[in-house]
Amino acid sequence: MPHYKAPVRDMRFVLNEVLDLDGHYQQLGLEEVNSELVDAFLEEGAKFSQNELAPIYRTGDEEGCHFDNGVVTTPKGFKEAYAKYVEGGWPSLGGEPEFGGQGLPTSAGIPISEMTGTANWAWSMYPGLSHGAVATIEEHGTQEQKETYLPKLTSGHWTGTMCLTEPHCGSDLGLLRTKAEPQADGTYKISGTKIWISAGEHDMADNIVHIVLARLPEAPAGTKGISLFIVPKFLVNDDGSVGERNAVACGSIEHKMGINGSATCVMNFDGAKGWLIGPENKGLNCMFTFMNFARLGTAIQGVAHAQLAFQGSVEFARERLAMRSLSGPKNPDGPADPVIVHPDVRRMILTSKAFAEGGRALVYFLSQLGDKVKLAKDEAERKEADSLMALLTPIAKAFLTEAGVESACLGIQVCGGSGFIREWGMEQNLRDAKISTIYEGTTGIQALDLLGRKVLQTQGAALRPWTKVIHKYCEGVAEQENMKEFAEPLSRLNKEWGDITMAVGAKAMQNIEEVGGASVDYLMYSGYVTLAYFWARMAEVAQTKLAEGTSEEDFYKGKLATARFYFKRLLPRVAAHKGAIEGGVDCLMAITEEQLAL
Template sequence: MQTYTPPLRDMKFVLTELHDFSRLTALDAFSEVDADLAETVLEEGGKFTSEVLLPLNMSGDREGCRLENGVVTTPHGFRDAYRQFCEGGWSALSAPPEYGGQGLPETIGMMLSEMICATNLSFGLYPGLTGGAMVALRKYGSEELKARYLPKMISGEWSGSMCLTEAHCGTDLGLLRTKAVPQEDGTYRLSGAKIFISAGEHDLSENIIHLVLARLADAPAGIKGISLFLVPKFLLRDDGTPGERNGVLCTGIEHKMGIKASATCQLAFEDAKGWLVGAPHKGMQAMFAMMNAERLGVGIQGLGIAEVAYQSAVAYAKERLQGRSLAGAKYPALPADPIVVHPDVRRMLMTMRVNAEGCRALGAWVAMTLDVAEHGAGERERRDAEDFVALMTPVVKAMFTDLGFESANLAMQTYGGHGYIADHGVEQFVRDSRIAMIYEGTNGIQALDLVGRKLPPHMGRNLRGLFHPIAAFIAENKENPLLGEMVTGLERAFGALQLATGQIAERGMKDPEEAGAAATDYLRLIGLVSLAYLWARTVAIAVPKSFAAGPDQAFYSTKIASARFFYDRVLPESASLYLKIKAGKASMMALADDAF
């Protein structure tokens, strides 16, 4: 069965030992936040997600959403869960206080998001899309729009969606056809059709605030001619309450492989009334604010699935009796040993474990830096933080979702035939996690974004926030006996990353296809080296504490063993990645189009 206990001890370790939580509490915005408060919030979030959301995960998947006469009904129990979610203040957790939010760090918000995604990914998409819409509105909306819409979105009374994709254009948004016509009162009338709109129509909130990309009649061609508009499902009365229905209609919901309790909608805009967000023809700027927030959020979806898949596989492996240990019976009183004794099962469990714990450590690093980018006191501090977040956003989105899907598949393999059938709910993890590698920009697009947009600017300045601390750690710990051969392994992998970076920069300037051919492997390499750095730091912290008697001794000993597995069994992939990058594009591009 789907098994989940919130990993609060590991979250606490990541927040207060691996990373410096006081870095956040030193910021004026979080001066009233401390580690105890963060721990309490996460404990309560863990109760809500495990007790309210997890029991709805399998039933929501089986029931799915229904569309009747343009109205989407979510599965049984979702409306009540959403009400509890809002009443508990979870929708307002990291939102700005000036609009009714609690103003807690995004770092805590991302850890809550991990627990939501682990227990019910479909449910998490509804508030998740609202969060992305709020980011764009807060950064680019007029004061009037922000005052009118943000408080209700933060409270969860109203939700949000992002309406970007059209049937003929996904990544290439310059091809979109939705039109916006200015009106004398300063509003616009939008006409067009959008597809793949998560949370585009549902019965959880009393209004849905759509952020819609469209083109004005005088717009330049391509992406430089796109504008962003706010289009509510219901127009507001003078007192700010929802009134008449706007010209937005759900014409269909997608029948999908997974996330079936999430309404993925086709929307028709028929002379719908909207308001411009930001400047005309500058919609891509606002869109990327939404997309970057969502890409980090999608990465956390992969982490959540990795964690619940691991826990579910462990529970089964300890119960399922099958065969005897190769070393002789480990449980002679039983008719067979539980499969957890077998090396190949251990390989799968350990891979899932290090996937989840490594991504949690890296995700928290990026989230903390995002908080500094938003609230840091100095311009240089904020700029450096923005550089690091820009570099790591495609890595988090792509690698976390790759590893989440890998973990879901390993969990199903651990269950064997019982994993392939629906009874245990493990095959749902595979189906649900697969979309995360596709939406908000496919993982191939993330890799192109990394090598094409994030490496070149300012002579590679974005790399400093990652490369400098890794280099410093290696220099400081070469003779550290606590780390054994790990520093050597990190140094080799980091050296491969540095060489690959130089080769991509040199070849890419001469031939962009060379950079494109290396992109996916390079993203994986930079992700693996980032994880290796954090695992090495984990060991440096854990080894001294593993000798101290107490309830945490086993926790630190387990951390050390997990780090060794990562270095022995996962990090060696960095060598093959470098060789593939070094090989260049020749064999990849050799065939003519008609040879396929």
């Protein structure tokens, strides 16, 4: 079984050479934050991920979580690893200094999230969800709520959840029934059942703070009548210590396809004491603070599964001997050649590599936009970053997770029969990966958000700033002879992206169902073009370094070769997505339900 090795060199390349981390922090006026500090985090994060989390990746999957009368026990080693994570101060990286945090920008912690997630995604979900709870309370909580919950959440001694889904409703939150009854003391009694709650119950922290959507009496129907509440597992005493047990309990845990080390819980709220966070009936608006972070975190998951597939398949392909190269033996002293010499094996490995490294650039770029939203001094710059982040988040979440699943599948394929059994770890990677395309909004929902709400409802206004970024980049490198192979196709597709948008919009004016029919192909088209932009930037840096002379020739040549592979073998997929969009919605809707059931 392969052992995860954190791609620290590539992380540095993206952060420092492509995205200019020091320049980014200087622009934000962050005097004490720089690439040297982040580099120290990378080194220590790599050690923790490789030495503490990777060894319990497979064992955590095989053992899974245990449920006994409402008590959930995590797999062997999970609790101990979490204690070391808290002791190391990792949960507090981005927290507010007022509440014990280190006050670092989002971009400083994102690589750590990638490393812990790739080493052991199931484990990483426990601390990962807490960041969203912290962000929600920071943004919408009262001062008293902040003082009550943020110190322990920030330190990691308590963890957080998001409680949205109910047995009768998943993504359509307008249907939820959980009730919140006002009490004389200003609290609320929360009653209802939530399902699929990740880390809803476990043995790794002293308290669990649930962020819960519920309805007040006489609340408007649908999403306009949803409020948000803080409901802790244990009530908190005046001195900040854990008090009596609240009326919230785990009814069961799910038996799942993957991420078995992560407890996915049915949570029963039986008149549990809760506190309103944010305005009444505006819970969904407040929850988006949580959801946007969760979606960025899920985009990281796509990168993680692609990276793990790439590492595992390369290691296997170097060692596995099978057949001879068509152009003659490459291992003449052995009975056969290593399978890595065969073009089709290279195709699969390079696909995972291109998705992992291109996805890394996109996610790290998004984290820098998040820094600007929170820290930029100019309001116009904050709004511009927020709008761009809103457009790119559904692309990153959906496209990168679909790419992660494809990569995980290819990881199995490279390993052949060995990939299908547990020994090599590739089958677990695929099982763990699939949920990423479902939770935090399925690919279809992200696609409708992108095409319907973000693009068409703004008449293309939300899209234009991003296509303008790409256009300006292509103009800037147009005269560089060594960049034409990247700039010319990127420029052409960037223009075509706008043309496709207008065509879909015109069709939708005649039949609104055209939006749903085109949305996923539109999102995938958008994802391939967006990743092409980042691969062009990486190719430019690589060529510059090679021209200047470098002691790391292999690294930069490998980067350039991967960029060429992406442009020649993956980017052409946009033609199929364009053709599917042009195929329209009629062929989807013409067949009747009865005919489908035959």
